[in-house]
Amino acid sequence: MTTVANVPASTWSPLRIGVFRVLWLAVLGSQVGTWMQMVGAQWLLVDQPGAAVLVALVQTAGTLPVVLLALPAGVLADSLDRRRLLIWVQLFMLAVGVLLTGLTIAGQMTPALLLALTFALGCGTAMTNPTYQAMIPELVPRAQLPSAAALGSISVNLARAVGPAVAGVLIAHTGVAAVFGINAATFLGFAVVLFLWRRHPTPDDALPEPFLAALRAGGRYVRHSPALRRFLLRVELFILPAVALWALLPLVASQRLHMGAGGYGLLLAALGTGAVLGAAVLPRLRAALSDNAMLWGGSLVYAVALAVVSVVRVPAVAVLALVPAGLAWMAVLSNINAGLQLFLPHWVRARGLGAYQGAFFGGQAVGALAWGLLAVRFGLVPALLAAAAVTAAGAATVRFWPLIETRHLNREPARPWPQPQLTVEPERFAGPIVVEVTYIVAPGNEPEFLASADALRRTRMRTGAVQWGLFRAGEVAGEMVEVYVVPTWDEHLRQHTGRLTGSDEEIDLRVQALSERPPTVVHLLPADVSR
Known part of the structure; x- marks a missing residue:
């Protein structure tokens, strides 16, 4: 018998959440506008010499920035307030869209300028996509994330189908400039929705x-x-x-x-x-x-x-x-x-x-x-x-x-490590920092300890370490010393205050349980850190 708990959430469930619904509609409108703009740009070039190459370059100019800026865009979205970042990006794209519209109305749009402005809009798209997607877990419960992802795919496919069709009708009746103008208006609409939304700050917003x-x-x-x-x-x-x-x-x-x-x-x-x-x-x-x-x-x-x-x-x-x-x-x-x-x-x-x-x-x-x-x-x-x-x-x-x-993995933030208690306070970007963790491992636990070492290594490296090693003390039976290097004191503090997840904590606790006494931790700082 199927219970209520076993019934999967509907794909449309996230739309019951007001903030997500409004943002999703704003993104859908922007995506429709982007496809309209692409068709309009290609139509402007169909009568130019070398039209086949120029029309193909419109697609390249729009997508190449997304490839080139994908990771830098993610960095900014993780480091800055995502709502404010999206607002500024939409205002930039609005300015580009208005310029496209105005130059087209004035008859001053050249192929080179059109491709350059299309590239600029592509840069805005590159900034928008990872930033918006990274905000989705703030908008919907974790159980509804698969449904939210499906809705994202729906909006992309709807925009791909609707945008070119609407653009074709508008171009036939009013001209390309109207298409560019509507695309610019979608950026303004998205910016207004973001401005009216009051996002709750997260702990990561405090110190980018x-x-x-x-x-x-x-x-x-x-x-x-x-x-x-x-x-x-x-x-x-x-x-x-x-x-x-x-x-x-x-x-x-x-x-x-x-x-x-x-x-x-x-x-x-x-x-x-x-x-x-x-x-x-x-x-x-x-x-x-x-x-x-x-x-x-x-x-x-x-x-x-x-x-x-x-x-x-x-x-x-x-x-x-x-x-x-x-x-x-x-x-x-x-x-x-x-x-x-x-x-x-x-x-x-x-x-x-x-x-x-x-x-x-x-x-x-x-x-x-x-x-x-x-x-x-x-x-x-x-x-x-x-x-x-x-x-x-x-x-x-x-x-x-x-x-x-x-x-099955626990991806919630975890803080299993206490704050380091040091006799000196390093500068935030002092480094490199060497961390030594000493375990006392009984002979019977040694095979399991060594087998768990690779998972421990990946945890350290994922969250900030640039070097890692596990050593056996020659003078003390059963003493194992884990040594890893973190570039700066700031990065090591981030390991203490938010980079570890619940699954990382489970790995850490599993290794600690194999030690006969609680591991001892020593932080080795640069010798001139007091300066």
Whole structure:
């Protein structure tokens, strides 16, 4: 019998939360405006010499900043007040949008200037995405994060379907400048919503990390977190072949199905419909299947749909095949995104999401270019069939490189260490700091102690250490000395006051329990620290 507790939360549950609902609608409006702007920019260039290259460069100018600035954007989002950062970014994008509109109305928009301003808007998008996603856990309960991630995927797919269609109608009746103006208005609307929201400050807001130190800390976290690296690998293995459908769908519509612009819009609408249907069934699927089963099944469904679309010549069949493709796209990517949201601790969440954003958009850019070149060289159908085969092969790799199970991990902040009691007070950025932790381990506990050492090492390295070692004292039987180096006193204090999670604490306590007496800790400071 199914109890109320076992019934999964609806995908739409987060929308019952007023703040999340308003912000989600504001983001959706901004995403629709972004797609409208992209179509308008491409339309301005269709009559220019070398139009094919210029039109392609619009997409590059819009997405390249997202790849280049992904991790720095995450650093700023983790170091500054996220609400204020988003407000300033929206005001910057508003200024760029107004400039685009004004120059277009005046007839002064050149291709180079258009690409430059599109690049500037891409920089704003690069700052917005990880910052907004990192705020979501502040807006909804942890149990609703998967639903919030699904709603994020819905907004992306709706914007992709609605934005170009609305832009086409506006361009036909009023011109490109109106499209640019509406896009600018969406930035203003998002900024107003953020201004009216009163965000509660978090402990991390009190003392932000210096930019370079925070950037290095984010890189260390990615490098020493096997679960995060596996999330990034899985999104790349899916997105690199799967993006072929999005990249080549216009050619499918025109060359294979002989449909015009309206037909292409219908195909996009089918993908969007599948994504919405996927959102409706995702909670049940997530409750019944593991993350890896979702990844495997969604990838196979997408591969089959891609193969069908590549060979059919009947538009109705292609539309029907794109609905499960949209559902599978939603299932795979929202599941990975939700898992990442649940896994990342608060102090590094935006940096981790920035790394995900870089992998996602970078994979899209590289994959779209590669499949486009293959289509030119070997033909449209062979390229799409090859993409379907690679997508299916990627599903098979789930057996060898599965997502690491993280649902059971305690990701809440923990403070298991007492504040250091020193005879001198180091400057905040004094360093390097060497920490020695001495354990007395009985012979019978030594194998388990050594087996736990690697998990302990990863904990230290993820949260701030740059070097780590475990040594045996030659003069004292059973004495084990853990030594690790932290760049600055500030970074070590952050280990004490927020970087550790509940799962890190469990590892620490498990190692301490194997010591016959409580471990002793010594902090070695630079000799001239008193200066």
